[in-house]
Each structure stands twice: as structure tokens, then as C-alpha cells.
Amino acid sequence: MTDKLLDTDNDDTIRMSVSEARALGEAALTQIGYTPPEAATIATHLVDAATWGYAFAGLPRILVIAERPELRQPRTPVSVVQETPVSALLDGGNNVGYLSLNRAVEVVIEKVRQSGIALVGLRNSWFAGRNAFYLERIAREGFATLYFGSSSPTVVPPGAVRKALGTNPLAIALPGKVHPFIFDMGTASVMSGELLMKAFMGEAFHEVVGIDKHGAPTRVASELLEGGVLPFGGHKGYGLSLAIQALGLMAGARMRNGDVSDFGYLFVAFNPELLMPAEQFTSELEELLARIRHLPRQAGAGEIRIPSERGFREREIRRRQGILVNKRVVERLQQLTH
Structure with missing residues (x-):
């Protein structure tokens, strides 16, 4: 079949x-x-x-x-700026995130194995890609992770006419019995990759998701690149985006080009066994997810979806x-x- x-x-x-x-x-x-x-x-x-x-x-x-202009600048291997048994600040060496974040994940896993917890920041890098890709690796080792990624300006704060925040994702990954539970979201109204793809294709979004360079509302992707997109969820999404941009400073975002609105990646990971036996956690998580899946559904509703499934x-x-x-x-x- x-x-x-x-x-x-x-x-x-x-x-x-x-x-x-x-x-x-x-x-x-x-x-x-x-x-x-x-x-x-x-x-x-x-x-x-x-x-x-x-x-x-x-x-x-x-x-x-x-x-990207970074591609024409010198690159160096990812290096450690400062380190403790439970933390590390890494310099990405101007490598694209698809490379540098893989090294950051290796450091996270090493430290959680040794100390039970890890706080790892990565600076001087760009373009993370799909955040859940990295978190899946950590979760499959049996560890829980909170991840924050700040980036260069794409998002316009409510009431402003100029972009100042990145699309700034937040992700959470937890080990599961078969697959991890992964929740991965951007705090912008649209994802940057989708915006870039639509601009390349000369397309528009179905609804207004930002402003053009003059501050006028628009749904045309090429105009949004010049203006900026809005945060999701109004003031709540804006607040979350700003908080993540601030956390990016702890990862050294400013060190790349002197701008406080730039790329910075921060992992907070730990072994659930610091709190309870791993088997107990994964069993209770599966029980929770099963309860959600099997709730009575509204008329016409399909399955009740669980993030990442x-x-x-x-x-x-x-x-x-x-x-x-x-x-x-x-x-x-x-x-x-x-």
C-alpha cells in the first residue's frame, strides 16, 4: 500500500x-x-x-x-570565548548558523551530560535555519531545552514606522517516549524564510502583515522587505519579541557589528533527572498529550493536534x-x- x-x-x-x-x-x-x-x-x-x-x-x-554579504567576509572555526563547567559563550566565526549552531548543540550536550545543566550562547553567526532541527538532537539525548534566537531587524514595533526587532524565535523541546515534544515559533507575523521566498517569487501575502518603507500597510513581500513585518499577537507578541532580543545580548549579539539588534542564540538545557526520574517524566508527558488528543471535539473538528507530531x-x-x-x-x- x-x-x-x-x-x-x-x-x-x-x-x-x-x-x-x-x-x-x-x-x-x-x-x-x-x-x-x-x-x-x-x-x-x-x-x-x-x-x-x-x-x-x-x-x-x-x-x-x-x-548575503557575510559570505564574502573571512570565516574562522567556532571558538570558545569564555567557559565554566555549566556554561559557554561561543564565537561563531562568521559562519552561517547551519554550521555554528551544530557546534553549539555539541557543547550543550557535553555540558548537560557532565553537569546536568547547560547555558550556552552563540554570537558572530547568522541564519539559524529551522530551530527544531537543533533541539531535536538535544531532546533525543534525553534532555530538555529552552532556546531563544534574536536576529537583525525585520519586525516593526506597534506604532513605529521602522523595523527594530528580529523574527526572534522561541522553542522548547522535551524528551518523549518515541519522538520529542517540540514547540518552535517565531514572534513575527510571518517567518523570514517565507517572506524571502515570496519576495523572490514576486508574491504577496493574503492579508496585511506589515508596512512598506513609507510606513503604509502592505501585504506585498518585496515591499515588506523594505519596510518591515509586524509581531504576532499585537502587544503580547511584541513584548515577547523584545524580551528575546534582549536575551540575545547575553549571547553577545552586539559583538558581531556593534548593533544591539542582531543575531544571538541562547540555549538553556538540563537533564530532567535533576527533578524526577526520566522515565517518570516521559510517562507523565505522554499521559498529558494523550489526554489532550482524546478530548471531546467540536462539531466538524478534525484531530486535536500536538506540536511537532x-x-x-x-x-x-x-x-x-x-x-x-x-x-x-x-x-x-x-x-x-x-
């Missing part, structure tokens, strides 16, 4: 197997300056994002990376079915490889 196709083929897309997509990504990334091992690491992340259903966070990101389920299906990649993106990537 074969799975029903998750994604419908159309004239604007090409269906690629995971291995085909990864090979194209690696070839393009090596042409813009990455070593084969680096290209493999980045492409693995991008293709995994696509299998979760986030097409804009997949291979199209290579086209954005290729245009759809992604884990669909990832396995897309690994078999392949992923859809926009034809224009494929053509641009192929041009890079010739």
Missing part, C-alpha cells in the same frame, strides 16, 4: 527524492564557497526542513545565503515520496553549479 501524496505536483514544481535534493544542494553550496563537508551539513538541514513541509526553509535558502509523521512520508521544489529555484541552483 502506498501513501497518498502529501503534496500535489503542479507545473511550477519538480518532485525530487531526498538524495537528489541533497545532491543538488551540496553542489550549489560548494560552488558558493563551502567545503564538501560543510555543504553536506547545510544541505542535510535544508532537505530535512522540506520533509517537514517547510518548502521555503529548504533549498531556496541557498539562493539567499549566496547573496504532524512534522514527525509527514517527514517519514516525504522521505519516501520526495519533496516538491519550485522550478525557478531548481534552475537557479543548477546555474550555480555550472
Whole structure:
């Protein structure tokens, strides 16, 4: 029995197997300056994002990376700025986050194994990619994680006419019996990758999500890049975004280019056994999630969804079915490889 196709083929897309997509990504990334091992690491992340259903966070990101000014600046290996048994501040060496955050995750896991808890910041890096990718690695080691990521200005505070905050994600990951529980959200009204993809395609959002460079409301992606997007949820989303931008300062965000609104990544991770036996926690978590899933549903409602469950389920299906990649993106990537 074969799975029903998750994604419908159309004239604007090409269906690629995971291995085909990864090979194209690696070839393009090596042409813009990455070593084969680096290209493999980045492409693995991008293709995994696509299998979760986030097409804009997949291979199209290579086209954005290729245009970033950081790519033309010197890079150095990720290094330790300061360190204690339970903490570390890392310098990302101007490496893209797809590389530097993998090293940060390794440090987090090492410290939680040794001390039960870890506080790890990463500065001098850019473009994190899909945050849940990193947190899944930590959670599968049996550890819980809170993650905060500040970034360069994209978001306009309510009442302002100029962007000042990043899209500033917040993520929480907890170990589970089969898959981790992962909640990963941005604090902007739209995700930066989706904004960049729509701008590349010359598209607009269905509703107003920000302002143009003159401060006028707009839903046109290219205009939003010049103006800015709004935070989600009004003043609550704004407050959360600002708090995360401030936490980014602890990770050394200002050290990259002197701006207090810039990239900074902060992990707070710990072993649940500091509080209770790991088996007890995962059992109680599963009981909680099962209770939520089986609540009586409103008329016409489908399943009651749990964060990350759809992604884990669909990832396995897309690994078999392949992923859809926009034809224009494929053509641009192929041009890079010739």
C-alpha cells in the first residue's frame, strides 16, 4: 500500500527524492564557497526542513545565503570565548548558523551530560535555519531545552514606522517516549524564510502583515522587505519579541557589528533527572498529550493536534515520496553549479 501524496505536483514544481535534493544542494553550496563537508551539513538541514513541509526553509535558502554579504567576509572555526563547567559563550566565526549552531548543540550536550545543566550562547553567526532541527538532537539525548534566537531587524514595533526587532524565535523541546515534544515559533507575523521566498517569487501575502518603507500597510513581500513585518499577537507578541532580543545580548549579539539588534542564540538545557526520574517524566508527558488528543471535539473538528507530531509523521512520508521544489529555484541552483 502506498501513501497518498502529501503534496500535489503542479507545473511550477519538480518532485525530487531526498538524495537528489541533497545532491543538488551540496553542489550549489560548494560552488558558493563551502567545503564538501560543510555543504553536506547545510544541505542535510535544508532537505530535512522540506520533509517537514517547510518548502521555503529548504533549498531556496541557498539562493539567499549566496547573496548575503557575510559570505564574502573571512570565516574562522567556532571558538570558545569564555567557559565554566555549566556554561559557554561561543564565537561563531562568521559562519552561517547551519554550521555554528551544530557546534553549539555539541557543547550543550557535553555540558548537560557532565553537569546536568547547560547555558550556552552563540554570537558572530547568522541564519539559524529551522530551530527544531537543533533541539531535536538535544531532546533525543534525553534532555530538555529552552532556546531563544534574536536576529537583525525585520519586525516593526506597534506604532513605529521602522523595523527594530528580529523574527526572534522561541522553542522548547522535551524528551518523549518515541519522538520529542517540540514547540518552535517565531514572534513575527510571518517567518523570514517565507517572506524571502515570496519576495523572490514576486508574491504577496493574503492579508496585511506589515508596512512598506513609507510606513503604509502592505501585504506585498518585496515591499515588506523594505519596510518591515509586524509581531504576532499585537502587544503580547511584541513584548515577547523584545524580551528575546534582549536575551540575545547575553549571547553577545552586539559583538558581531556593534548593533544591539542582531543575531544571538541562547540555549538553556538540563537533564530532567535533576527533578524526577526520566522515565517518570516521559510517562507523565505522554499521559498529558494523550489526554489532550482524546478530548471531546467540536462539531466538524478534525484531530486535536500536538506540536511537532504532524512534522514527525509527514517527514517519514516525504522521505519516501520526495519533496516538491519550485522550478525557478531548481534552475537557479543548477546555474550555480555550472
